[in-house]
Amino acid sequence: MRLVNIRPGRQMRFYLLALPFLLVAIAYFAGSSARLAQNPNDKLLPALPNMVQAVKQMAFEVDPRTGSYLMATDTVASLGRLGSALAVSTVAALVLGIVIGLLPGANALLGPFVSVTSMVPPLALLPILFIVMGLGENSKIALIVIGTLPCMIRDLAMKVQELPREQIVKAQTLGASTWQIALRIAMPQTLPRLIDVLRLQLGPAWLFLIAAEAIASDSGLGYRIFLVRRYLAMDVIIPYVAWITLLAFLIDVALRVLQRRLFPWFASVRAE
Amino acid sequence: MSAIRFDDVWKEYGDHIVLERITMEVEPRAFIALVGPSGCGKTTLLRMLLGEEQPSRGQITVDGKPLRAEPDADRGVVFQRYSVFPHLTVLQNVLLGRELRDAKFTARLFGAARRAATDEAMALLAEVGLAGQESKYPSALSGGMQQRLALAQAIMRGPKILLLDEPFGALDPGIRADIHLLMKRLWNETHLTVVMVTHDLSEAFGLATRVIALERQRNRPEERERYGATVSRDLEIFPRRSAELRSSVQPAPTGTTRSDQEHQPGRPGALVLKEQP
Numbered sequence: 001m002r003l004v005n006i007r008p009g010r011q012m013r014f015y016l017l018a019l020p021f022l023l024v025a026i027a028y029f030a031g032s033s034a035r036l037a038q039n040p041n042d043k044l045l046p047a048l049p050n051m052v053q054a055v056k057q058m059a060f061e062v063d064p065r066t067g068s069y070l071m072a073t074d075t076v077a078s079l080g081r082l083g084s085a086l087a088v089s090t091v092a093a094l095v096l097g098i099v100i101g102l103l104p105g106a107n108a109l110l111g112p113f114v115s116v117t118s119m120v121p122p123l124a125l126l127p128i129l130f131i132v133m134g135l136g137e138n139s140k141i142a143l144i145v146i147g148t149l150p151c152m153i154r155d156l157a158m159k160v161q162e163l164p165r166e167q168i169v170k171a172q173t174l175g176a177s178t179w180q181i182a183l184r185i186a187m188p189q190t191l192p193r194l195i196d197v198l199r200l201q202l203g204p205a206w207l208f209l210i211a212a213e214a215i216a217s218d219s220g221l222g223y224r225i226f227l228v229r230r231y232l233a234m235d236v237i238i239p240y241v242a243w244i245t246l247l248a249f250l251i252d253v254a255l256r257v258l259q260r261r262l263f264p265w266f267a268s269v270r271a272e
Numbered sequence: 273m274s275a276i277r278f279d280d281v282w283k284e285y286g287d288h289i290v291l292e293r294i295t296m297e298v299e300p301r302a303f304i305a306l307v308g309p310s311g312c313g314k315t316t317l318l319r320m321l322l323g324e325e326q327p328s329r330g331q332i333t334v335d336g337k338p339l340r341a342e343p344d345a346d347r348g349v350v351f352q353r354y355s356v357f358p359h360l361t362v363l364q365n366v367l368l369g370r371e372l373r374d375a376k377f378t379a380r381l382f383g384a385a386r387r388a389a390t391d392e393a394m395a396l397l398a399e400v401g402l403a404g405q406e407s408k409y410p411s412a413l414s415g416g417m418q419q420r421l422a423l424a425q426a427i428m429r430g431p432k433i434l435l436l437d438e439p440f441g442a443l444d445p446g447i448r449a450d451i452h453l454l455m456k457r458l459w460n461e462t463h464l465t466v467v468m469v470t471h472d473l474s475e476a477f478g479l480a481t482r483v484i485a486l487e488r489q490r491n492r493p494e495e496r497e498r499y500g501a502t503v504s505r506d507l508e509i510f511p512r513r514s515a516e517l518r519s520s521v522q523p524a525p526t527g528t529t530r531s532d533q534e535h536q537p538g539r540p541g542a543l544v545l546k547e548q549p
Contacts, residue, residue: 166351166353166354166355167354169322170349170351170354170425171372172343174369174426177372177376179377183378183379184372184379188359189359268358268409268411269359269411
């Protein structure tokens, strides 16, 4: 049988899914134990018990200096920044995407501008943001917004333009005004696509969050990683990275479920 | 119920002439079928009627007034595809026209207004054979049912002219025959002037009161760009077909009663189906 025709069954699919994760874990622990066998004080590839101990300390024990659970504080701080930035981006992208996608005049006015601004490397703007907005929360949120918004607007405007021309004409023959077309035709069909666009921007959003926290911050997951880096505390860094990955993954899954629940009609439209 | 007049209409895209010297008159309540080989400008003609495209020369008038330069609620349309909204259920699709008309800002109806509109929409859905499907999304319907829905949706808004762009072209023959019957009934019961573009000659002769063929008169390669298509045949169907007359003239067919309500143009209701026991 040709490879293109071989489909793994349910069980096989599970094993295949687990395999790469397992290989990475094996490679890590093999390397770790080899290094630790040579030098029990090696810090680069800590063994599992060390990491468990570190997590226990960070997550479940009150930090004597600050009087709080560090990992929880860091997570709340980071997710707060990420959430408020993505909320701003999402709302702005929805409005501007529909306006640009639906109105040829707005597209002529803003389309090229958005394309150009989406090419600006956001991290290069970070010093400007720190200078203008100070080192507080605003500059970090602004960085994530600047990093995600232009791409989201551009993608979303394109999705609106991809709506069949027939639908827009049909709505007009039902007497719809421009406002009504936006409200009843364009927006409801853009919302599930907005979730797709948001999911694609989650990666960049985390990138900018960690970058902003690494450079100037006093809390957050990114701040902590870069702080303990000074002590080569890999037993903290590795669990933190795994935790960030898990958070990102869970947000992605939640968005996917939300899309399926809220827009049951969307799956068949996308399949077309 | 509107008379349409084409007055020496031309359509050119740059140097390319698509349609030329289109002059014809369409009487109120006619059912026109536009036929012709592909690329002869049938759809362009329909799009001009719709207001999506403007004639390069000449003028189209409806009831003596020049056609509005953008689509509006006077002209309903059913396309071959994408005619219904995938994000709305069957009922919501039919209600949409009423909501757009009555709620300018929210485009949604609530309370008593919504119930009244829903009742009307349900009656219309039953009439086009979609009773029991109202909470499904269009993607769960077959192609024929989607086109029935598109017809109901267009008619609910009460247009004067109904434009059909190969609406039944993608359907199986059996389903097509059923929907032809429905189309005939809707045309009889409403006050529509219908213009239909079709590839299918038997459909054209089976439904229309008048079949109009568009063709290029000159078709040599060096002439193709500079000569457009024009009306080459204009055939009245014999024996002459016309839409049923109003209630004062004819008794209602068996199984139906005449509605005594004021009749709105383009709305079904001249005939009300008697409730089935």
